[in-house]
Amino acid sequence: MQMEELVALCKRRGFLFQSSEIYGGLNGFWDYGPLGVLLKRNVKDAWWHDMLVGHNEQKLQPGAPSLYEMAGLDSTIIMHPQIWKCSGHYDLFHDFMVDCRESKKRYRYDHVKGRWVRGLKHGEGGQPAAEVRVFITTMDTENTENALKERAAHYFGLRKKDLDSLVWEGPLTEISTLGDLSQVLGPDAKHPGTLTEPREFNLMFKTTIGALGGEDDVAFLRPETAQGIFANFKNVCDSTRVKVPFGIAQIGKSFRNEITPRNFTFRSREFEQMEIEFFCYPGESADWYRYWRDRRFKWYTDLGLASEKLRLREHEQAELAHYSKGTADIEYAFPFLPEGDFGELEGVAHRGDFDLRSHMEGKLVREGDQLVLEKGPDGQPKHRGSGKDLTYYDDQRKERFIPHVIEPSSGADRATLAFLCEAYHVDQVPTAEKKEDAQRTYLKFHPRLAPVKAAVFPLVKKDGMPEIAGDIYGELKEKMSVQYDEKGAVGRRYRRQDEIGTPFCITVDGQTLQDGTVTLRDRDTLQQWRVKKDELMAELTDRLGK
RNA sequence: GCGGGUGUAGCUCAAUGGUAGAGCCACAGCCUUCCAAGCUGAAAACGAGGGUUCGAUUCCCUUCACCCGCUCCA
Numbered sequence: 001m002q003m004e005e006l007v008a009l010c011k012r013r014g015f016l017f018q019s020s021e022i023y024g025g026l027n028g029f030w031d032y033g034p035l036g037v038l039l040k041r042n043v044k045d046a047w048w049h050d051m052l053v054g055h056n057e058q059k060l061q062p063g064a065p066s067l068y069e070m071a072g073l074d075s076t077i078i079m080h081p082q083i084w085k086c087s088g089h090y091d092l093f094h095d096f097m098v099d100c101r102e103s104k105k106r107y108r109y110d111h112v113k114g115r116w117v118r119g120l121k122h123g124e125g126g127q128p129a130a131e132v133r134v135f136i137t138t139m140d141t142e143n144t145e146n147a148l149k150e151r152a153a154h155y156f157g158l159r160k161k162d163l164d165s166l167v168w169e170g171p172l173t174e175i176s177t178l179g180d181l182s183q184v185l186g187p188d189a190k191h192p193g194t195l196t197e198p199r200e201f202n203l204m205f206k207t208t209i210g211a212l213g214g215e216d217d218v219a220f221l222r223p224e225t226a227q228g229i230f231a232n233f234k235n236v237c238d239s240t241r242v243k244v245p246f247g248i249a250q251i252g253k254s255f256r257n258e259i260t261p262r263n264f265t266f267r268s269r270e271f272e273q274m275e276i277e278f279f280c281y282p283g284e285s286a287d288w289y290r291y292w293r294d295r296r297f298k299w300y301t302d303l304g305l306a307s308e309k310l311r312l313r314e315h316e317q318a319e320l321a322h323y324s325k326g327t328a329d330i331e332y333a334f335p336f337l338p339e340g341d342f343g344e345l346e347g348v349a350h351r352g353d354f355d356l357r358s359h360m361e362g363k364l365v366r367e368g369d370q371l372v373l374e375k376g377p378d379g380q381p382k383h384r385g386s387g388k389d390l391t392y393y394d395d396q397r398k399e400r401f402i403p404h405v406i407e408p409s410s411g412a413d414r415a416t417l418a419f420l421c422e423a424y425h426v427d428q429v430p431t432a433e434k435k436e437d438a439q440r441t442y443l444k445f446h447p448r449l450a451p452v453k454a455a456v457f458p459l460v461k462k463d464g465m466p467e468i469a470g471d472i473y474g475e476l477k478e479k480m481s482v483q484y485d486e487k488g489a490v491g492r493r494y495r496r497q498d499e500i501g502t503p504f505c506i507t508v509d510g511q512t513l514q515d516g517t518v519t520l521r522d523r524d525t526l527q528q529w530r531v532k533k534d535e536l537m538a539e540l541t542d543r544l545g546k
Numbered sequence: 547g548c549g550g551g552u553g554u555a556g557c558u559c560a561a562u563g564g565u566a567g568a569g570c571c572a573c574a575g576c577c578u579u580c581c582a583a584g585c586u587g588a589a590a591a592c593g594a595g596g597g598u599u600c601g602a603u604u605c606c607c608u609u610c611a612c613c614c615g616c617u618c619c620a
Contacts, residue, residue, distance in 0.1 A: 004613085012556060012571080018611080024593055025611045092620045099547065099617090106547070106617055199547090203620070223620085259547075259618045267619075321620080344619095429581070438582065459579055487573095491581030498581095510579055519580075526581070 003336040006424050007264055009441065013500050015039065015420065016265065028261030028269035030413075035500055038451030038481060040272075040416045044251050046448055047274045047410070048072075050299060052249045063294055065287040068278075069246040071236055075228025077253060078219050083227050084204065085383035086358045093203035093223065093256075096176075100186040101194045109176055109198040112137050112187060115148060116169040119156050134192050135184045137175060144172060155185060205255045205269075221255040226407060228252075229277040230355045234390055244392055244403050245288065247278035251412065263336045265413045266343060272412040279392070279403035282353070286326070288406045289350040293328045296348055296408045300330065300415070304446035305422050309333040311342050322366040323354035330410075332418045345418055346410035353402040356390045360402075419449055423501055429526060431491075443501030444524055447544040452502040453480040454540055457493050459509040461486050469508040472518070472533060479537065480544070498523055504540060 010016040014033030018025040032040055055061075057069045084090040096109035114137030121132045136155065138147040149163055156166065175184055175195070182193045189195075205221040208214065222228065229248045236248055251274045261267050280288045293312065301307050315327040327349040331342035354371060358364050362385035365374035374382040393400045423443040431438045447453065456473040458465030466486050473484040483502070485493045490507065497505055505521040507528075512518050517530040520539065531539050 007612095008557070021611090023610085027611070089620075097547090097618090101548095196547095201618090256619090262613095431581070440582085457580090461578085463579090465579090489578065489580090489582070489584095492583085494580080495582050507580065521580085528580075 096198040119166040245280040278406040285404040326350040442498035445501040
């Protein structure tokens with residue numbers, strides 16, 4: 001399948017438009033059109049229903065370690081700046097980067113390390129050898145000393161055994177301590193002085209609070225909805241009588257200054273998340289992690305994503321965030337990715353007690369296998385926590401503890417895009433002339449996700465058919481998203497509905513006038529059968545599912 | 547952020563240093579008794595800004611967006 005065709009269909013039929021298109025567009029931002037908003041809302045509603053509203057806390061869910069409760073939340077996009085300092089986003093998202101003009105590579109300023117070295121370098125083009133002093137760097141963290149020697153040997157044109165002629169000065173240090181990068185040999189460069197001055201990369205959107213806001217009033221647009229849940233953990237506990245284990249669900253916009261927005265809506269700077277923070281006993285957290293990982297995977301397949309295009313990928317130890325005891329990505333083989341590549345739809349992470357502890361004590365850092373408070377140069381906490389007690393007291397077990405957290409974090413736009421990609425189909429269908437089959441493009445949405453559930457047509461615009469069709473339309477409209485169309489040939493109307501993924505078309509014809517039945521047509525099979533007008537609603541409700 | 551490519555109606559494609567032409571779609575009507583392309587009518591574009599020129603969609607510069615490859619993706 002060609003991605004351009006889907007993108008074109010999305011625009012033509014009003015699923016997705018480029019943001020600010022009349023001004024030439026804005027990279028990394030997308031608008032949902034009339035059909036797109038219906039589709040995305042259906043995705044979010046399905047999630048909200050399946051995870052929260054429809055969850056029966058009295059019934060043991062398949063695969064769940066025990067009964068559990070769910071609660072909802074809608075927190076603000078702008079929160080207290082300290083939230084992001086304690087969560088780690090402020091430090092992590094606020095990097096200085098240097099670019100290498102020669103190798104075109106980009107490095108984190110604080111990751112490039114090296115040593116000064118002095119030695120004889122043979123001149124080029126017959127120039128006499130001269131002593132040079134250069135700061136040799138590497139990104140190799142495993143075998144730093146060896147890597148530096150190899151780079152030095154290469155630069156000075158020496159054999160390994162001749163390396164002793166070089167004079168190393170000072171300890172291994174970060175280039176950030178140098179001040180001047182003109183004598184620095186970049187990690188992948190052949191000549192010194194190719195690194196640019198460090199530039200600030202702020203992955204969080206900055207804003208100011210108050211009409212006169214200055215530097216002191218800086219705030220950030222949230223890069224994830226999760227922190228709003230942690231910040232309200234105590235409020236939810238105190239106001240809803242929920243007991244551990246329970247989850248808090250939230251849907252909302254988040255913002256990240258992606259360096260390279262690309263691939264349609266896949267990597268957008270403004271996007272929407274569907275997140276759950278699930279709080280449980282530390283001892284049961286591993287079981288809950290597995291439950292949520294598998295449950296979330298199944299949610300996508302239940303809504304129509306083909307399991308062979310989906311992948312559950314457990315992160316390697318090295319890939320895990322410093323606080324996580326396990327993370328799995330649910331990934332989809334998007335058609336715009338190279339063959340065999342998958343793109344993340346959702347991450348399910350075991351976050352331990354990192355988040356609640358951070359908001360109590362302050363920003364944490366790993367020390368051995370412990371998380372400890374990160375201190376600044378003055379010995380004080382680098383980022384102070386709220387100081388509030390976010391522990392949980394279980395009056396049955398008579399114990400107080402910090403709940404551990406399982407976080408299934410899903411991208412609403414990515415899920416919507418995956419459902420669109422999966423739905424896109426082209427097939428051959430017979431034509432009225434019965435000569436040759438014609439190509440048909442249709443979107444094979446799961447009925448729960450289809451933006452329009454049914455369309456109502458009079459076969460022709462006379463003999464009272466439009467009136468009957470209009471009545472049926474009015475009746476259905478009360479309950480579901482339907483369209484009415486009486487224009488042009490009926491075949492064309494079917495095709496139009498196919499292209500926007502409407503599962504069923506209802507046609508009023510001559511026989512309707514006789515016996516009160518209408519035809520019901522299936523989008524995928526093109527099959528038709530007759531249904532009594534009065535039984536239409538029941539028939540449709542049954543076939544559409546929830 | 548770097549390199550390469552692209553940019554004319556919603557889509558596909560024309561033409562031109564002298565005020566842009568068509569097909570399809572969509573729209574209004576007609577005709578149509580079950581799977582798009584029958585008739586009539588109307589509408590609709592040179593991505594943006596600047597320069598050269600009497601005159602720029604065309605030449606030059608800048609910029610924006612999209613695609614491909616790197617880079618980045620906490």
